[in-house]
Amino acid sequence: MDLGQKRRGVDMGPSALRYAGLEAAIKRLGHQVTDLGDIQVPNPESGQAAVGDKRTNAVAEVCTLIYQAGKQCVEDGTFGLFLGGDHSISIGSVKAAAHHAPQTLGVIWIDAHADFNTPQTSPSGNIHGMPVAVITGEGAAPLVNIGDGVAVPAKNFVQIGIRDVDSEEAKRVNASDLNVFTMREIDTVGMAQIAAQTLTLLEHCDRIHVSLDLDSLEPAEAPGVGTPVQGGLSYREAHLLAEILSECKKVRSLDVVEVNPILDERNKTAVLAVELIASMLGKKIL
Ligand SMILES: [Mn+2]
Incomplete structure (x- = not known):
């Protein structure tokens, strides 16, 4: 889907991830894979x-x-x-x-952005800045009402990697129960400590x-994203977080978003995403 923002290309993210060897990488870890295919999205x-x-x-x-x-x-x-x-x-x-x-x-939101805007606070109106x-x-009724209006308490969210928040959005974050580790906290105590505090x-x-969200990473590592922001997670910080989350055994589902092959360099961002998925699903160095 690319309807949550205004650039084209991010709709091709799933193709780029499949092309980067996603299914084989997961199977190498001993898991079975069923690819349910793409959900049809209006142009x-x-x-x-x-x-x-x-x-x-x-x-x-x-x-x-x-x-x-x-x-x-979930039911299966x-x-x-x-x-x-x-x-x-x-x-x-x-x-x-x-x-x-x-x-x-629990929801762990790894992102450069807080994605906590509402239609009233968003400078762009882009829905990809509103999912949290x-x-x-909170937000537009047709979105809030999905799944009979099921909502997750803000205190059950931990955000990691945040470094670009709109001004009205920042007021909302500060007034909320969201748990937020910005890049400053990661720089200060290190990712191992942040991951432990998250759990x-x-x-x-x-x-x-x-x-x-692949824009959580430093743009040099993940250039193929629509909204790159300097000062992001390093390659190893991202893998360490994925490895620790894998070991906790509570992770039951994962989104990998914002890979944009048009903006990428030789599918580098999709390849990195596949590596991070493998770490999250149990790939170890030794
Ligand atoms: Mn995001």
Whole structure:
């Protein structure tokens, strides 16, 4: 899906991830893989998903399909891996992970941005800057209402890698119960400590959904993203976080979003994403 922002290309992210050897990388770890294929998304150049309410309704329709597919994974006890697309897809995937017991789902949001805007605070109006607000119950009704309005408490969110927040959005973050580790905290105490604190914050949760936006990484490592921001996670910081989360055994679902092959360099960002997925699914150095 690329309807959550205005650039084309991020809709090709799943193809780039498949081309980078995703299925083989997961199978090498001993897991079985069933690729459910792509969810059909209206073309933004068609009138069907043009702008404004039409765009919001189109995103809501797609996220409802993601929610239904994801809910099936949860019910089957299967690990759900969701390939974006822009970050608005997480409205569907996180609501799916939450649907039967939202109070005990932890969400780890690895991102340069807080994605906590509402239509009232967003300078761009782009829905990919709003999913955390929607999932916690605030925003446009067609999005909030997906999954019978299931919402995850803000205190169950831990954000990691944050370094670019809009001014009105920052006020909302500071007034919320979101747990946020900005790059400053990561620089100060190191990723191992941040990962440990994250798991402590989510001790009351029996399962965790990880939402990985590739723009959390330093742009030199992940150039193929729509909204790159300097000063991001290093290659090893990202892998260390994935390795620690893998060991905690609570992670049951994962989004990998914002890979844009048009902006990428020889599919470098998709290759990195596949490596990080493998680390999250149990790949060890030794
Ligand atoms: Mn994001």
